[in-house]
Amino acid sequence: MEKLNRKNLGLEKKFPIKVVQFGEGNFLRAFVDYAFQRLNKEVDFNAGIAMVQPLKDGMVNMINDQDGLYTLFMNGIKKGEKIQDIELITNIVKAINPYTEFADYLALAKEEELQFIVSNTTEAGIEFIESDTPDMQPPVSFPAKLTVLLYERFKHFNGDASKGLTIIPCELIDYNSETLKKIILQYCDLWQLGDAFKTWASDDCTYHSTLVDRIVPGYPRAEIEEYNNKLSYQDNLIVAAEPFFLWAIEGGDALKEKLPFHKTNLNVKIVDDIRPFKMIKVRILNGAHTAMVPFSLLHGNKLVMETVNGDFTGKFVNSVIGEISETLAMDKNEIIAYSEEVMDRFKNPFIKHALADIALNSISKFKVRVLPSLLGYYNANKKLPANLTFSLACLIQFYKGTWNNEVLPVKDSPEIVEAFKNAWQLGTLDLVVTKILANNEFWGEDLTKINGLSEALVLALNEIEANGVEKGFVNFNKQYENKSIII
Numbered sequence: 119m120e121k122l123n124r125k126n127l128g129l130e131k132k133f134p135i136k137v138v139q140f141g142e143g144n145f146l147r148a149f150v151d152y153a154f155q156r157l158n159k160e161v162d163f164n165a166g167i168a169m170v171q172p173l174k175d176g177m178v179n180m181i182n183d184q185d186g187l188y189t190l191f192m193n194g195i196k197k198g199e200k201i202q203d204i205e206l207i208t209n210i211v212k213a214i215n216p217y218t219e220f221a222d223y224l225a226l227a228k229e230e231e232l233q234f235i236v237s238n239t240t241e242a243g244i245e246f247i248e249s250d251t252p253d254m255q256p257p258v259s260f261p262a263k264l265t266v267l268l269y270e271r272f273k274h275f276n277g278d279a280s281k282g283l284t285i286i287p288c289e290l291i292d293y294n295s296e297t298l299k300k301i302i303l304q305y306c307d308l309w310q311l312g313d314a315f316k317t318w319a320s321d322d323c324t325y326h327s328t329l330v331d332r333i334v335p336g337y338p339r340a341e342i343e344e345y346n347n348k349l350s351y352q353d354n355l356i357v358a359a360e361p362f363f364l365w366a367i368e369g370g371d372a373l374k375e376k377l378p379f380h381k382t383n384l385n386v387k388i389v390d391d392i393r394p395f396k397m398i399k400v401r402i403l404n405g406a407h408t409a410m411v412p413f414s415l416l417h418g419n420k421l422v423m424e425t426v427n428g429d430f431t432g433k434f435v436n437s438v439i440g441e442i443s444e445t446l447a448m449d450k451n452e453i454i455a456y457s458e459e460v461m462d463r464f465k466n467p468f469i470k471h472a473l474a475d476i477a478l479n480s481i482s483k484f485k486v487r488v489l490p491s492l493l494g495y496y497n498a499n500k501k502l503p504a505n506l507t508f509s510l511a512c513l514i515q516f517y518k519g520t521w522n523n524e525v526l527p528v529k530d531s532p533e534i535v536e537a538f539k540n541a542w543q544l545g546t547l548d549l550v551v552t553k554i555l556a557n558n559e560f561w562g563e564d565l566t567k568i569n570g571l572s573e574a575l576v577l578a579l580n581e582i583e584a585n586g587v588e589k590g591f592v593n594f595n596k597q598y599e600n601k602s603i604i605i
Contacts, residue, residue: 133166186210193468282322412516
């Protein structure tokens, strides 16, 4: 089979760079890049994308080796029938590693037709790191990298207001654009970049919060031969996703004019307020995902589909969603309908979504996606939710790093991994749980103050270590039902 590149496919003409994208992972490639491709095809949007690798280690070499080309497989069920759509994504102009190609990174600021910044650097990505400086090549944090890029653009175009950028972060944190803007302005002050630039960055650039919804398992490693057989070229960057697609972006008529998705059939909603979309999606779909990962891995599963189809694990996930649903002040029929749709999406037979792939940065994900439901349930009912509490216990057990003499796929910052290692070396589960719950850096608050939570987690962890996840949960739940852990 021919190698996938532009010459072999006759695609040597590239689009002008209108989008700089921070992140080169599976989700952005199956979501944002696909969305802009639809704009290119359906309304002649003529937008090329330059990818920026946010971390030292990444995929830009593989992406450049294929001239930015890759194949997206969208697999699902429609009216009882299996469907599979295949799309060759062609709008990636270049991919840059700023750690080795900093000059090329800065050169993006000078692109005449550049209009948009998009990002997905996970929940941990939008952070302020005080030690970042403007002369670092590059700074560590994503907001600092972006500030450097914006400042370069401001200088190159002499503060031209028309060269301000439309900034659309896709990280799953509340008020993602507001948070990003606040941090950029912090760097303006910290680095003394001047009032003129600060005004340009604040007023001439626009910031739009978002909600993204699509399950993207990524590279279909287990079925790669089957996928390759459907192609006439060799593709090392195949990405698999479900057909479902929702992108809600806060903005008005000006943004609709810049991004004319209303002229396509793609489900992009430019709305005044994304909060209703975000609340139900982050709490139910992302919350269930995050809650199931350590629980199901400890039980011995590898895939989301395997988890939701299992008698024990599927019932647990359903119960987790039930507890989450109780905390949402929304129309109950809408919640039920969305919950059922989520379970169907989890069961998609085409989607081999590895639990280990979802495990990245599980602590920050739990804080954003699951903890608000656990605390909301506690505050409303004056008792702990049994399933969500047990999922937190599984998370703590997971971050121990080993289970049944096997290494677990813990993927987080060195500081978080080290903090858990130190906690687990304290000896007794009482001390381990207290140390972890008291860590404000993890949770944004001291969780030892939640009456009964420490005791419940110690009970759950004792059961997990003595009896495994399934029997341990049964025993834990019996004591819950007997009201021994109700406040």
